Amino acid sequence: MLSARIHKSFAGREDASPFTLDIDLEMVEGGNVLFGPSGSGKTLTLDSIAGFVRPDEGRILLFDEILYDSRAGVHLKPQRRHCGYVFQKYALFPHMTLKQNLEFAAGVPKSLEKRRKVNEMIERFRLGEVAGLHPHEVSGGQKQRCSIARALIGEPRILLLDEPSQGLDATLRAELYAVLRQVRAEFETPILLVTHDLEESFELGDELFVIHQGRLVQQGSPKDVLSKPATAEVAELLGHKNVLSAEIVSLDPGRNSSRLKIDDFEMVATYLPGHLIGDHISVFTRPEDLRAWPQAQTRVVKGAGAAGGSSGAGAGGKKDERLGPNQIPAILERIVALPNSLRLEFEGGLTVTQNVPAPQLTAREWVVEFPPESIRVIGR
Amino acid sequence: MDWFPLWLSLRVALASTALALAAGLAVAYVLANHNFRGRELLDAMVTLPLALPPTVLGFYLLVVIGRASPVGKIWETLFGSPLVFTVKAAILAAVLHAAPLLIKSARAAFESVDQSYERAARTLGASEWRLFWRVTLPLSRRPILAAAALAFARSLGDFGITLMVAGNIPGRTQTLALAIYDAVESGNSTMAGLFSLIVSLIALAAVFVVNRFGARLDASERGKAVA
Numbered sequence: 248m249l250s251a252r253i254h255k256s257f258a259g260r261e262d263a264s265p266f267t268l269d270i271d272l273e274m275v276e277g278g279n280v281l282f283g284p285s286g287s288g289k290t291l292t293l294d295s296i297a298g299f300v301r302p303d304e305g306r307i308l309l310f311d312e313i314l315y316d317s318r319a320g321v322h323l324k325p326q327r328r329h330c331g332y333v334f335q336k337y338a339l340f341p342h343m344t345l346k347q348n349l350e351f352a353a354g355v356p357k358s359l360e361k362r363r364k365v366n367e368m369i370e371r372f373r374l375g376e377v378a379g380l381h382p383h384e385v386s387g388g389q390k391q392r393c394s395i396a397r398a399l400i401g402e403p404r405i406l407l408l409d410e411p412s413q414g415l416d417a418t419l420r421a422e423l424y425a426v427l428r429q430v431r432a433e434f435e436t437p438i439l440l441v442t443h444d445l446e447e448s449f450e451l452g453d454e455l456f457v458i459h460q461g462r463l464v465q466q467g468s469p470k471d472v473l474s475k476p477a478t479a480e481v482a483e484l485l486g487h488k489n490v491l492s493a494e495i496v497s498l499d500p501g502r503n504s505s506r507l508k509i510d511d512f513e514m515v516a517t518y519l520p521g522h523l524i525g526d527h528i529s530v531f532t533r534p535e536d537l538r539a540w541p542q543a544q545t546r547v548v549k550g551a552g553a554a555g556g557s558s559g560a561g562a563g564g565k566k567d568e569r570l571g572p573n574q575i576p577a578i579l580e581r582i583v584a585l586p587n588s589l590r591l592e593f594e595g596g597l598t599v600t601q602n603v604p605a606p607q608l609t610a611r612e613w614v615v616e617f618p619p620e621s622i623r624v625i626g627r
Numbered sequence: 628m629d630w631f632p633l634w635l636s637l638r639v640a641l642a643s644t645a646l647a648l649a650a651g652l653a654v655a656y657v658l659a660n661h662n663f664r665g666r667e668l669l670d671a672m673v674t675l676p677l678a679l680p681p682t683v684l685g686f687y688l689l690v691v692i693g694r695a696s697p698v699g700k701i702w703e704t705l706f707g708s709p710l711v712f713t714v715k716a717a718i719l720a721a722v723l724h725a726a727p728l729l730i731k732s733a734r735a736a737f738e739s740v741d742q743s744y745e746r747a748a749r750t751l752g753a754s755e756w757r758l759f760w761r762v763t764l765p766l767s768r769r770p771i772l773a774a775a776a777l778a779f780a781r782s783l784g785d786f787g788i789t790l791m792v793a794g795n796i797p798g799r800t801q802t803l804a805l806a807i808y809d810a811v812e813s814g815n816s817t818m819a820g821l822f823s824l825i826v827s828l829i830a831l832a833a834v835f836v837v838n839r840f841g842a843r844l845d846a847s848e849r850g851k852a853v854a
Contacts, residue, residue, distance in 0.1 A: 299746055325749035332750040338743035342765045351761060352751040401752055 248437060249274040249405055253295050254304040268292065268302075268461040274439060278431060280452035280469070281441045284484060288461040289441045293407050296439070297332050298325035309404055331398030331436070333408040337390045339382040345369075345393045346378040352397045364400060371433070372396040372426070387415070388422045395426060399434060406430070408440040412447055424450050445486055449473075457481050476625050479529040489532045489597055490625070495524050504619065514573045516622040529625040534600040536621035539591055541610030542576060573617045582608060628818065631798055632806035633825060639714065639802060640783040643721035647778055651726050652771070655733035656759065670734070677727045681787025684723055688792050692716065717793035717800055721782035728781065732774030736767035773840040780833035784826060 252271045259265035268288040272281075281289040294300040296307055298314065301322055307315040309330070314323050339348050349368055353361040369378050372392040377385045382393070391411070398406060411427075412420050424447075431438065440451055448455050449469045457465040457472060464484075465477040476482035482490050493507040493514075503518045507530065522528060570576065577593035584590075591599045591613070599615060658670055676684055693699050694709045702710045710716055740763050748758040764771075786804040793800040795809070803822055810819035 297746075297750055299749075325746070326752050326754065328750070330750055332747065334743045334747060336743065338741070338747040340744060340747075340762060340766075351748070351753070354752055355757070397747075397751065403750075 248276055249279075249296070249307075249309050249439065251292070251296055251307045252305040253292060253302045253307065255291065255295065255300070255302045266461060268295075270458060270461070270463045272456055272463065272466075274437065275454045276437050277453040278427075278451045279437070279439045279454050279456065280448040281439065281456050281458060282443065282445070282448045282452075282484075283458040284443055287443075287458045289443075289458055290409055292458070293332075293409055293439070293441050296328075296405075297330045297407055298323060298328050312404075329401075329404045331401065331403035331406045333394050333398050333406070333411055335409050335411070335413055337382070337394040339390055339394055339397070341382055344379050344381055345374055345385065345389070348382075348393060348397050349378075349400055352400045354401065368396040368400050387419050391419070391423055392426055395430065399430070399436065403436060406434075406436045406438045408438065410442055410444075411440065412442065412444055427451055457484060459484060474623070476531070479531075479625055482529070482531045482625050489534065489537070491530055493528055493530050495519065495522055495526045495528065498522070498524055507622070510575075512575050514617055514622065515619045517620055519624055522624070530622050531625055532617060532621045532623065534590065534598040535588075536618065537597075537599040537601075538616045538618070539577070539593075539599045539601065539603075539613050541607050542612040542614050543610065570614060571616070573619065574614050575617075577613050577615045579611055579613050628821075629797075629806075632801050632803045632822065635714065635717075635801070636783055636803035639717050639721050640779050642718045643725055643782040644775055644779045646718065647722045647726040647729050647782070648771075648775055650722070651729035652733055652764075654726075655730045655737060658730070658734045659737035673730050674727050676723055681724070681785070682791060685720065685788040685791025688720065688723060688788060692719065692792065711792055712794040712796065712800060714793070714800060717789050717802060720788035720792050721785050723788055724785040725778035725782040729771075729774050729778050733767070733771050736770040736774075737763055739770075740766045769840040773837040776833040776836035776840075780830045783829060 250273050254267075254269050256267045257263065257265060266286075266288070268291050270288070270292060272292070281292060283289045291300060295302050296309075296314070302315065302317065304317045305315065306313070306317065309328070312329075313319070313321050314328050315321060339345070340351065343351060346365065346369065349365045350357070350361075353365055369375055372395065374389060374393055374396065377389050382390055385393075395406075408427075412423055415423065427438070427440075430436070438451070440447070442448060452469045455465075455467060455469045455472050456463055459480060465472055465481050472481070473485060476485055479490050491509050493509045496506040496508050496513060498505045498518060500518050500520075505516050505519050507514050507516050507528075509530070516530070519528075577595070577597055579591060580594050581592040582589055583592065585600060588600050588602050589608075591601070591603070593599070593613065593615065597615060654669075654673060658666060689711065690696060691698055692702070692710050694703065694711060699710055710719075744762055744766065745758060748762045753761070784804050785802075786808070789800075789802055790805060793802075795801055795805045797806075797809075801809070803826055807819050807822045807826075810816070810822070
């Protein structure tokens with residue numbers, strides 16, 4: 248399949264800081280996703296593969312063909328790379344109808360076979376009714392389907408997609424995923440998709456490559472990457488806002504439990520295999536795994552877990568005796584409405600997503616509870 | 628009333644606009660797509676005619692195509708008569724007058740075509756030739772059309788360069804601008820006025836074309852306008 252070792256540096260200029268892309272990717276058959284924040288170098292990677300950009304050094308191999316090799320001095324033109332490329336804003340030629348766009352992609356000379364191929368694509372991607380219209384006359388979904396059909400018509404060896412869902416509403420996004428699922432079912436073309444959207448990565452990726460600041464920081468199946476982020480950095484990129492550093496106080500494999508010291512609080516977590524007492528580790532919790540309620544309503548539980556002391560996370564020590572195990576006080580900073588719930592953002596970056604009865608939303612001092620099984624270790 | 632200068636000028640302007648368009652698009656394409664040493668020097672060279680006095684340009688052209696020059700000699704051996712002081716020389720003069728404008732506009736037009744269209748065409752396997760004719764040129768045709776209209780109007784009115792290389796031979800190389808000058812000199816203000824009016828009307832039409840097509844449109848809007 249595709250293997251790409253790419254090194255490219257940009258010197259800093261007045262309007263741009265220096266940037267170095269230095270990655271080594273080994274793709275799998277099926278769906279590959281390059282995930283990273285904007286400016287991480289993922290589009291540059293895609294452009295190097297497509298041949299728009301010449302790396303300083305490295306080697307790009309697509310199946311058995313060398314697309315680029317700095318040592319051998321090989322740098323194939325984009326025309327000869329057999330990469331289908333779907334552009335962020337489709338890049339359908341505005342002066343041609345959708346059908347003419349497909350015909351252009353089918354190439355010259357125009358044979359009966361090519362005409363048949365164009366018609367087949369029009370049918371497969373449900374463009375029959377709009378084939379004679381220009382791109383500005385059709386819907387976003389139709390443009391999207393046409394651009395994917397156009398990229399596939401020349402039977403490329405790989406389909407590259409540059410942030411295809413950027414700026415799309417939920418409906419169009421769902422439509423895009425459906426089309427890409429169709430592509431995966433009907434075509435054998437492997438896919439490499441660039442995105443900074445996590446949802447998309449899980450939707451489409453068999454293999455997920457996380458890149459950050461020009462480097463590959465983790466690779467694996469989306470499930471593995473999400474459940475075992477290799478570093479705190481990856482965890483944060485993946486949207487685990489609740490990344491905390493902790494010290495292991497005790498470990499009890501028999502009862503499958505452990506005790507961690509996080510800030511000044513002790514918490515109970517599940518047993519952590521492969522770690523030692525006294526280890527400093529990073530843990531994360533998903534916002535939806537936490538529970539929070541206003542402090543005024545704190546149920547008084549005889550303090551088994553939470554020890555006192557001055558609080559790093561919030562409200563100060565005086566109410567600590569009212570906190571139960573794995574509970575910490577926190578000051579609510581911001582509330583963000585999500586489609587089906589609310590995201591509560593606390594001072595210090597702690598985030599909880601859940602539903603909250605409206606009257607409680609005025610409270611400032613809250614209690615956040617970490618269920619033991621919600622605490623996950625980053626790495627290993 | 629002798630209408631010869633009007634027909635001659637229209638013929639010269641038409642031929643020179645076509646020539647300037649062909650040569651200008653080629654030069655503009657090179658300037659827009661190839662990054663080579665001396666690119667900006669070439670751009671400056673082809674812009675120079677806009678800044679130089681017409682008589683100086685005429686003099687240079689005379690040096691290049693005169694009967695004693697290599698080009699002039701080759702021409703004379705090939706065609707049996709000199710190039711200077713003919714309609715062909717007048718056309719060359721008008722090309723020199725009109726081309727800089729075309730090259731400038733065409734380069735800007737080519738460079739303003741959204742890069743992703745050209746990239747898309749390349750990944751789809753299109754040769755650079757096909758990319759130019761099927762994508763780049765159609766997408767930049769409006770500003771180029773506008774520049775061509777302006778070039779036509781300019782070549783219609785060239786005086787200095789034409790006078791230097793084609794002379795002012797009534798019935799042979801006397802163009803509108805020269806005829807107006809002669810008419811004023813000999814006190815024939817009716818003829819001067821009429822010819823001036825005709826030139827003005829043609830120029831006005833050209834300006835209309837420029838305003839109609841030359842309005843700055845970004846690539847997507849241009850697409851809509853074309854469609």
